[in-house]
Amino acid sequence: MTDDVINLTPEGRRLESQTDEGAQLLRPRAGDASSREVVLTGGPWPDVDDTMIINMGPQHPSTHGVLRIMMELDGETVLRAKPVIGYLHTGMEKTGEELTFVQGATNVTRMDYASPLSNELVFATAVERLLDLEVPPRATWIRMLMVELNRMSSHLLFQATNGMDLGAVSMMIYGWRERELTLRLLETITGLRMNHNYIRPGGVAADLPDGWQHDTLELCSLVERGVGEYNELLTDNPIWRERTVGVGLITTEQALALGATGPILRSTGFAWDLRRAQPYLAYDDVDFDVIYSEHGDVFDRYQIRLYEILESIKIVRQCVDRMPAGDYRVQDRKVTPPPRARIDESMEALIHHFKLFTEGFRVPAGETYVAVESPRGEIGCYIVSDGTAKPVRLHVRAPSFYNLQSMDAMVPGGMFADAVAIVSSIDPIMGEVDR
Amino acid sequence: MTPDDDDAPREAIHDEVPSDEVGAAVVARFPGTVFAESHGQAVVYVDRERWHDVAAFLHDEQRFTQCVDVTAADHLVDVDRRVPSGVSAERFEIVANYLSHPRNRRIRAICEVALDEAEVASIVDVFPGVAFAEREVFDLFGITFAGHDDLTRILMPDDWVGHPLRKDDSPSRVPVTFKEDPGPR
Numbered sequence: 001m002t003d004d005v006i007n008l009t010p011e012g013r014r015l016e017s018q019t020d021e022g023a024q025l026l027r028p029r030a031g032d033a034s035s036r037e038v039v040l041t042g043g044p045w046p047d048v049d050d051t052m053i054i055n056m057g058p059q060h061p062s063t064h065g066v067l068r069i070m071m072e073l074d075g076e077t078v079l080r081a082k083p084v085i086g087y088l089h090t091g092m093e094k095t096g097e098e099l100t101f102v103q104g105a106t107n108v109t110r111m112d113y114a115s116p117l118s119n120e121l122v123f124a125t126a127v128e129r130l131l132d133l134e135v136p137p138r139a140t141w142i143r144m145l146m147v148e149l150n151r152m153s154s155h156l157l158f159q160a161t162n163g164m165d166l167g168a169v170s171m172m173i174y175g176w177r178e179r180e181l182t183l184r185l186l187e188t189i190t191g192l193r194m195n196h197n198y199i200r201p202g203g204v205a206a207d208l209p210d211g212w213q214h215d216t217l218e219l220c221s222l223v224e225r226g227v228g229e230y231n232e233l234l235t236d237n238p239i240w241r242e243r244t245v246g247v248g249l250i251t252t253e254q255a256l257a258l259g260a261t262g263p264i265l266r267s268t269g270f271a272w273d274l275r276r277a278q279p280y281l282a283y284d285d286v287d288f289d290v291i292y293s294e295h296g297d298v299f300d301r302y303q304i305r306l307y308e309i310l311e312s313i314k315i316v317r318q319c320v321d322r323m324p325a326g327d328y329r330v331q332d333r334k335v336t337p338p339p340r341a342r343i344d345e346s347m348e349a350l351i352h353h354f355k356l357f358t359e360g361f362r363v364p365a366g367e368t369y370v371a372v373e374s375p376r377g378e379i380g381c382y383i384v385s386d387g388t389a390k391p392v393r394l395h396v397r398a399p400s401f402y403n404l405q406s407m408d409a410m411v412p413g414g415m416f417a418d419a420v421a422i423v424s425s426i427d428p429i430m431g432e433v434d435r
Numbered sequence: 436m437t438p439d440d441d442d443a444p445r446e447a448i449h450d451e452v453p454s455d456e457v458g459a460a461v462v463a464r465f466p467g468t469v470f471a472e473s474h475g476q477a478v479v480y481v482d483r484e485r486w487h488d489v490a491a492f493l494h495d496e497q498r499f500t501q502c503v504d505v506t507a508a509d510h511l512v513d514v515d516r517r518v519p520s521g522v523s524a525e526r527f528e529i530v531a532n533y534l535s536h537p538r539n540r541r542i543r544a545i546c547e548v549a550l551d552e553a554e555v556a557s558i559v560d561v562f563p564g565v566a567f568a569e570r571e572v573f574d575l576f577g578i579t580f581a582g583h584d585d586l587t588r589i590l591m592p593d594d595w596v597g598h599p600l601r602k603d604d605s606p607s608r609v610p611v612t613f614k615e616d617p618g619p620r
Contacts, residue, residue, distance in 0.1 A: 259564025
């Protein structure tokens with residue numbers, strides 16, 4: 001693939017470190033990833049042929065919500081695993097057909113609740129493509145800043161829950177600590193910790209608040225320090241490696257066939273990132289690396305997400321440096337509401353405001369599919385419009401929905417306890433799986 | 436943006452010579468297939484019988500490595516919509532988005548099906564990753580996929596009646612009950 005990707009193979013595995021010692025070379029892996037040996041103590045056990053079917057979930061704490069996995073077990077070995085979903089289905093795509101394009105962002109933002117801004121971005125971009133609308137450069141850069149901050153918070157959440165699932169409970173507290181700092185910054189910018197409704201068709205809801213540069217840079221250094229701590233706590237930890245290295249193996253062919261995207265696909269040695277391959281926003285203007293590695297196990301997925309936090313910080317810093325001045329949304333009164341102060345003095349502004357929030361704006365008939373890289377993979381939005389203010393069809397291609405199927409390749413043949421590690425490494429968000 | 440421009444032709448206009456090489460290859464291979472461009476994206480309108488063949492052709496000969504998404508749309512309230520010439524508009528549209536990683540390009544296949552023949556061949560054997568997506572389309576639209584070995588409901592409960600994303604399936608059909616509700620009077 002491209003030259004400027006960090007290769008996490010045993011030879012090239014390194015941390016782009018921001019510590020004083022400069023770049024750290026991580027210890028190469030001992031032994032082949034597939035040569036993991038499980039030593040059983042106790043026994044002898046009676047030799048029975050019976051297999052057992054057990055349900056894990058939907059209330060199991062390590063299924064991150066209401067995922068149910070039916071597993072056929074032979075002793076401790078999983079023969080088959082079938083994810084059963086739908087427990088969180090709330091008909092959000094049907095709801096989307098009842099809401100106008102103005103209201104739509106409040107709906108889609110609740111799908112992937114760990115990275116709501118990616119949902120909003122893909123929805124807003126799809127609507128803008130149907131409208132043939134170009135957003136101002138400042139709006140583009142604010143969007144990129146927000147999506148990357150959100151990618152940090154999402155991956156920090158992953159580090160926390162992944163640690164908790166594998167028994168590193170202190171990791172949960174640390175991950176949560178940095179995530180909370182990130183959400184606090186998002187709150188100062190958007191007004192809400194989650195479900196922001198900040199990226200809207202035509203731009204973003206509000207300009208960045210005073211002093212955002214200072215807050216953002218401070219957050220970056222805090223998260224960077226946190227990532228260094230996680231790295232120290234987990235990466236070379238023998239217990240951690242025992243639980244993750246060589247577990248949940250998947251090949252590139254399997255991942256592609258099963259529709260897996262994001263860190264799962266990148267962990268198989270396939271450096272595919274939509275930010276690089278099909279750039280949107282201003283990603284072709286900023287400098288960042290695509291993180292990938294070659295083993296396709298739980299450990300790689302953990303490490304890819306860890307380093308992606310650092311890459312996001314890199315992008316966020318460039319956003320702070322290079323944020324252009326100008327409008328934060330288009331000045332087309334048919335799409336964006338007038339400023340609040342104008343409503344008091346202008347009848348036109350009042351009418352525009354009223355029309356926008358009662359009827360919404362009409363979108364020309366047509367259909368389009370837009371895809372962006374969410375923290376979990378390719379999130380897509382397929383919108384069909386018939387020329388009215390509401391979509392005929394609003395479909396979100398949820399990355400977790402497809403990534404869950406890669407369990408078919410990863411779980412069978414492994415130990416039962418490994419299934420927990422594998423589900424955790426898929427990082428599914430049930431809100432977007434079930435929509 | 437022209438919100439009142441109802442008479443303007445839909446963006447997708449039938450091209451005699453498809454501007455997209457994959458679209459041209461599909462049209463050349465499968466006569467009757469119509470190429471259209473929708474907001475800069477390549478779209479092919481495929482016959483119902485050719486649905487699986489086009490998927491296999493894209494996978495085997497055009498190096499399309501992933502079918503990123505299969506979904507559908509119900510055009511019950513939108514029957515007189517504009518479609519590219521050569522395509523007969525039906526009630527349902529089944530939509531598949533294909534992605535080729537080595538060629539870094541996308542193409543979308545759309546198939547028009549009527550209510551009484553709402554069935555296409557499943558492409559699970561070519562792209563196993565669409566198993567969930569086809570189940571979802573079956574669940575929410577009632578479109579069946581022949582050859583799918585586990586075509587069961589995925590999001591709705593197994594005993595659910597109806598297909599919620601159909602336009603004639605009203606969301607208020609199921610009354611919302613509240614705690615300590617006095618019941619119907």
